[in-house]
Amino acid sequence: MDLDVDVDVRELLPQQGEFVMIDRLRYFDETTIVSSMTVVGDNIFVDGDVFTEPGIIENIAQTAAARMGYIGKYIDKSGVKLGFIGEIKNLFIERCPRTGEELTTRIEVTTEIFSTVMIQAKVNAGNDLIAHGSMKIAVIAS
Amino acid sequence: MKLKDDFFKILNINKYSDKIEYTVQLDAAHPIYRYHFPENPVTPGVCIIQTVKELVAENVDSGLFLQKIARIRYFRVINPVDNPIISVSLDISDVEGGYNVAATVFSGETVFSQLSLLFIITN
Numbered sequence: 001m002d003l004d005v006d007v008d009v010r011e012l013l014p015q016q017g018e019f020v021m022i023d024r025l026r027y028f029d030e031t032t033i034v035s036s037m038t039v040v041g042d043n044i045f046v047d048g049d050v051f052t053e054p055g056i057i058e059n060i061a062q063t064a065a066a067r068m069g070y071i072g073k074y075i076d077k078s079g080v081k082l083g084f085i086g087e088i089k090n091l092f093i094e095r096c097p098r099t100g101e102e103l104t105t106r107i108e109v110t111t112e113i114f115s116t117v118m119i120q121a122k123v124n125a126g127n128d129l130i131a132h133g134s135m136k137i138a139v140i141a142s
Numbered sequence: 143m144k145l146k147d148d149f150f151k152i153l154n155i156n157k158y159s160d161k162i163e164y165t166v167q168l169d170a171a172h173p174i175y176r177y178h179f180p181e182n183p184v185t186p187g188v189c190i191i192q193t194v195k196e197l198v199a200e201n202v203d204s205g206l207f208l209q210k211i212a213r214i215r216y217f218r219v220i221n222p223v224d225n226p227i228i229s230v231s232l233d234i235s236d237v238e239g240g241y242n243v244a245a246t247v248f249s250g251e252t253v254f255s256q257l258s259l260l261f262i263i264t265n
Contacts (some may be wrong), residue, residue: 019177019186044174045143047239052143053195053208054188061187080178082221091211133211 009023013062014082018044021058024109025066033067038102047093049099056131060121061085063105064137081139091133097125115139145189148197149174163231164197165170168224186219194245194257205264212258220254239263
C-alpha cells in the first residue's frame with residue numbers, strides 16, 4: 001500500500017501536545033515511511049532559532065512510531081501503539097536546522113521481529129542531509 | 143531547551159578519579175509528562191540524552207554539539223513517579239575538538255540506560 005496523501009499524525013501517535021515532533025505523514029509502504037515537519041519558533045526543542053539535537057532524534061523516533069500507528073489504525077486495526085527507543089546506533093548529526101526549515105525524514109525498516117523494529121533514518125532539510133543513523137524501537141499496545 | 147533546574151535538578155555530585163557521579167531529581171509534574179505519555183509518564187529517551195549533555199557541560203568551559211551517538215541502549219524506561227531520584231555517572235575523555243562521553247543512568251542496582259556519545263566544542 002502506497003500513501004502519497006497527507007495524514008494528520010496526531011491520530012497515529014500516543015505523544016500529544018507540544019511533544020509531537022512531526023507534522024505530516026507523506027509516504028507509506030511496507031518498509032518505508034516519510035514524515036515532514038516545519039521547525040517553528042515555539043517548538044519546545046528550539047533554542048533561539050536552532051532546532052536542537054534531541055528534537056532531531058525525537059523526530060526520527062516519532063516517524064517510526066507513526067508507521068506503527070498507521071498500521072494499527074488503518075491496516076491491522078489493532079490501535080495506536082506506544083513506542084519506546086530501545087537502542088540508537090551510529091547516529092550522526094551534521095547540523096541543527098533553523099526555524100522556518102522543513103525537515104523530511106525517511107525511514108527504512110531493516111528488520112522487524114515481533115514488536116521490535118530496526119530502522120535506518122535519514123533527515124533532510126531541503127537538499128541537506130542533516131542527520132542519519134539507526135534505531136531500534138520497541139512497541140507495546142497503548 | 144534547557145532541562146536543568148526545570149525538568150531535573152542536581153542533588154549531589156561525587157567526583158572520582160575516573161568518573162563523575164551525579165544524583166538528580168526528576169520533576170514528575172513537568173509539562174512534558176502530560177504528553178509523554180498521557181496518564182503514563184515516561185522520561186523521554188531524548189530528554190535523557192539532553193540531561194547527559196547538560197551534566198557534561200557543567201564540567202567544560204565551552205558550548206557542546208552532539209555530533210555522534212556511537213551507541214545508546216535503553217534497558218528500562220524511567221517512570222518519574224516510581225523513580226524520581228536517579229544517578230548519572232559520566233566518564234569524559236578529551237579528543238581532538240571535543241569530548242567522548244560514556245554515561246550510565248541507574249538507580250541502585252538497576253541500570254536504565256547506557257550512552258556513548260561524541261560532543262564537539264562549539265565555542
